[in-house]
Every structure is written in C-alpha cells, then in structure tokens.
Amino acid sequence: MKKRIVWILTTALIILAVIFHERLGQFISTITARISAPPILLTIDEIGDGIAVDTTSQLLKKTGFWLSYNEMYEQADWTAYILTREMVERGNIRRSDDFRPDTAVLTESAQLGDYRGSGYHRGHLVPAGDMTWSEIAMSESFLLSNMSPQVAGFNQGIWKRLENRVRIWAVENDSIYVITGPVLSNVEATIGENEVGVPVYYFKIIVDISYPTYKGIGFLMKNESNPADIFEFAVTIDYLEELLHCNFFPTQSVRDIEYVESRLDVNQWR
Numbered sequence: 001m002k003k004r005i006v007w008i009l010t011t012a013l014i015i016l017a018v019i020f021h022e023r024l025g026q027f028i029s030t031i032t033a034r035i036s037a038p039p040i041l042l043t044i045d046e047i048g049d050g051i052a053v054d055t056t057s058q059l060l061k062k063t064g065f066w067l068s069y070n071e072m073y074e075q076a077d078w079t080a081y082i083l084t085r086e087m088v089e090r091g092n093i094r095r096s097d098d099f100r101p102d103t104a105v106l107t108e109s110a111q112l113g114d115y116r117g118s119g120y121h122r123g124h125l126v127p128a129g130d131m132t133w134s135e136i137a138m139s140e141s142f143l144l145s146n147m148s149p150q151v152a153g154f155n156q157g158i159w160k161r162l163e164n165r166v167r168i169w170a171v172e173n174d175s176i177y178v179i180t181g182p183v184l185s186n187v188e189a190t191i192g193e194n195e196v197g198v199p200v201y202y203f204k205i206i207v208d209i210s211y212p213t214y215k216g217i218g219f220l221m222k223n224e225s226n227p228a229d230i231f232e233f234a235v236t237i238d239y240l241e242e243l244l245h246c247n248f249f250p251t252q253s254v255r256d257i258e259y260v261e262s263r264l265d266v267n268q269w270r
Contacts, residue, residue: 060104060145064137065126067145069102070184073197074110075148078181078246079125082209083170091132102145110144114192123150125180127163148182149191149198153225159202162219162230166206169269174210179203179248183220199223203240205248206269207260215268216260231270237261 057068057077065081099122102109115122125146131137140146150159170176182199189198200223207216218240221233238261241247249257 058106060102062137062140062143063134064131064140065146067125069105069109069145071105071107073182073184073187074114074194075184075196076125076145076181077184078179079146080177080179081126081130082175082177083130083166084175085171085173087130087133088167088170093132093135093138095128096135096139096142098139099142099147100144102143105145108194110147110192110194110196112144114144114194114196115147115149116192118149118191120149120191120198121152121155122147123155123159124163125182127166129163129167130178148202149196150202151223151225154221154223158221158226158228158230158233162204162221165230166204169206169208173208175208177205177207177209179205181244183244185244203244205237205240207237214256214260215263215265217264217266217269231266234264234266234269236264 056072057070060067060069065079067076067079069075070077099112101111122144124141125148126141128138128141131141166176166178181203182197183201183203184197184199186200187197188200190196191198202221202223204219204221205216206218208214216237218235218237219230219233220235220240220243237248241261249261
C-alpha cells in the first residue's frame with residue numbers, strides 16, 4: 001500500500017515538473033519575443049532599389065532624398081528619405097528659396113513658367129524644413145522635380161501641419177523613414193506649357209525604424225484647404241499600397257514589414 005502511495009506521489013511530481021517546465025519555457029519565449037526587436041527595416045542605401053519604379057519614370061538620387069520622376073505629369077511619383085533626431089536638432093541651414101528646373105531629368109523637368117500665374121503653389125514633396133542639416137540638400141529640395149501644384153490653403157495649412165509633425169516624430173523616435181507623393185491616377189487638370197498635372201490627393205508614409213519598437217502610419221489628404229486634425233486622414237500603409245498599386249518595401253522581411261504596414265494606432269503617434 002505504501003509503495004502504491006509512493007508511486008502515485010512520484011508520478012504526480014513528475015507530471016507537475018513536466019508541466020512547470022513547459023510553462024516556464026512558454027513564459028521565457030514570450031518574454032524574449034517581447035524584448036527582442038526585428039532587424040532595422042530600412043536603410044538609406046536600399047531606397048533606390050527598394051521601391052518599385054515605373055519603367056517610364058526616372059530614378060534620381062539627391063543628397064538628402066531619392067525621387068522617381070514622372071515625365072507625363074512633370075513631377076515625382078514619390079520621394080523618399082530618412083530623417084533623424086540629429087538632423088532636426090542640429091539643422092541650422094536657412095531656407096534657400098532657389099526654385100529652379102532639375103537639369104538631371106533627362107526629358108527636362110517642369111519649368112518656373114509652368115507655375116507662374118497658375119494659382120497654385122510650388123508645393124514641396126520633400127520639405128525644405130527637413131533638409132536644414134545640409135546646404136546642398138536644402139538647395140536640392142527647391143528643384144522643380146520636388147514640386148507639385150498645391151492649393152495655397154492646403155500647402156500652408158494641413159499639409160504644413162503634417163510636415164511639422166513629421167519633424168517632431170523624427171526627434172521622438174530617433175530615426176524615421178518618410179515617403180511622400182501625389183496620387184497621379186486621378187489627375188483632372190494641368191498647368192503651364194509643360195502640362196504639369198494637378199493632383200487631387202497627396203499621400204505620406206512614415207515608418208519608425210529605430211530600436212526597440214517599429215511602427216508605421218500613412219496619410220491621404222485632398223488637395224484643398226482643411227482645418228481638420230491630421231489624424232482624421234490617417235490610414236494604414238497597406239491601404240496606400242493598394243491605392244497606388246505599389247509595394248514600397250519589397251526587399252524587407254514579409255513578417256516584419258506586414259506587421260508595420262497592416263496596423264494603425266494613432267495613439268502611438270499623438
């Protein structure tokens with residue numbers, strides 16, 4: 001009888017030990033997953049090769065950003081760059097305002113005369129305020145390849161508020177990746193002799209690429225004056241990729257980038 005009791009107790013202890021070991025392993029795995037971060041999603045060297053470029057567009061690398069120039073609409077399909085806390089905090093280069101054609105565009109870029117008297121602003125895709133860390137980068141932000149016709153109230157209003165917020169995010173998150181462009185699939189009007197397309201919508205994508213947490217957010221805004229909060233126009237990156245028929249991060253791990261692209265939590269960005 002005693003042997004049977006001992007056997008039952010021993011068996012019970014063994015079972016409890018196995019369960020405890022399994023639970024401990026699960027606990028350790030969970031904690032490890034929470035504190036370990038995926039690899040850095042993007043680097044500046046991958047921008048040019050990462051985003052799909054239309055065969056009719058020209059890829060241009062500038063000092064502070066990349067862009068894909070669309071000859072049909074005489075502006076960029078998209079611009080892309082990395083902005084860091086150091087760039088923002090140490091930037092002291094003044095706005096250059098040297099608007100000019102981009103001679104690197106093989107088919108010739110838009111001209112100053114295209115915007116003159118049009119009623120539209122030469123709206124920056126890469127903001128001059130993000131290029132204060134370099135005289136060359138600042139000057140190149142005023143190339144007309146980086147401009148798009150924007151309604152004055154849009155350019156000086158909600159679009160500017162979003163640009164200002166992006167610089168705050170760069171400081172808060174240490175390093176962010178920014179993609180900006182017009183939605184060229186629904187251009188309804190043109191300006192100037194070169195028929196520069198006037199976009200109805202603009203998009204912006206921001207990805208926090210700094211350890212230990214990575215997150216992303218997208219914005220889709222109509223080219224019009226709007227006093228609303230910028231977060232009313234927040235969307236997932238997946239939504240923008242579907243709208244634009246473009247995969248912005250094809251070289252990245254599917255698991256890692258899909259986690260960022262499919263989630264939208266504006267509270268992480270407020």
